[in-house]
Amino acid sequence: MNEKIELWFPTPIYYSDNVLGNEFKNKQETFLNHHYDTVRNDYMNVDTSHSLLDLNVHHLEKFQSVFDVIDQHVNTFAQKLGYRHKLKCETSWVNKSYKNDYLYPHVHSYALISGAYYIQSLKEDHIHFMKDIKDMKLLPTVNNDLNHRSISYSCVTDRIILFLSDTLHHTMKQKSDFKMTLSFNYK
Numbered sequence: 525m526n527e528k529i530e531l532w533f534p535t536p537i538y539y540s541d542n543v544l545g546n547e548f549k550n551k552q553e554t555f556l557n558h559h560y561d562t563v564r565n566d567y568m569n570v571d572t573s574h575s576l577l578d579l580n581v582h583h584l585e586k587f588q589s590v591f592d593v594i595d596q597h598v599n600t601f602a603q604k605l606g607y608r609h610k611l612k613c614e615t616s617w618v619n620k621s622y623k624n625d626y627l628y629p630h631v632h633s634y635a636l637i638s639g640a641y642y643i644q645s646l647k648e649d650h651i652h653f654m655k656d657i658k659d660m661k662l663l664p665t666v667n668n669d670l671n672h673r674s675i676s677y678s679c680v681t682d683r684i685i686l687f688l689s690d691t692l693h694h695t696m697k698q699k700s701d702f703k704m705t706l707s708f709n710y711k
């Protein structure tokens with residue numbers, strides 16, 4: 525026996541903590557105090573500034589230094605994934621969400637790398653990633669590196685999570701009273 529099992533078609537997820545370091549408290553205040561025009565619907569059951577008219581948090585001068593840091597993380601990830609051009613932020617928005625809010629499973633279109641930066645959140649809340657929502661294969665008895673179909677990451681304050689834009693993701697009913705997330709698309 526000299527059989528081999530190889531892992532192909534990975535779903536890379538990048539994350540980093542203490543993203544803003546000493547700058548965090550100051551920038552958190554700036555995000556919390558800024559006024560966003562938000563909407564809410566059944567699909568995005570959060571207060572979101574995601575609209576076709578205003579996806580430009582990254583164009584605001586007061587958030588420039590935050591996006592400088594996010595740029596570094598996104599481009600580090602992109603380099604690891606084999607991309608050699610400098611990725612630029614195309615769209616960005618803020619979600620304010622409350623207990624029992626949720627985001628329906630979705631992907632981000634017309635981008636390469638998408639992500640979330642947690643301005644205020646608790647580790648009890650998670651972002652969930654799925655390989656394939658239609659995967660109804662027989663469940664394995666033992667979970668291991670050969671059969672993962674989904675993975676969850678805690679939404680820790682001052683954490684950045686990056687993923688390829690077509691990676692399916694969602695949130696469950698929120699446990700904490702308030703959460704604020706900056707989301708963005710790069711290409």
Ligand SMILES: [Fe+2]
Nearest residue numbers: 630631632693
């Ligand atoms: Fe998303």
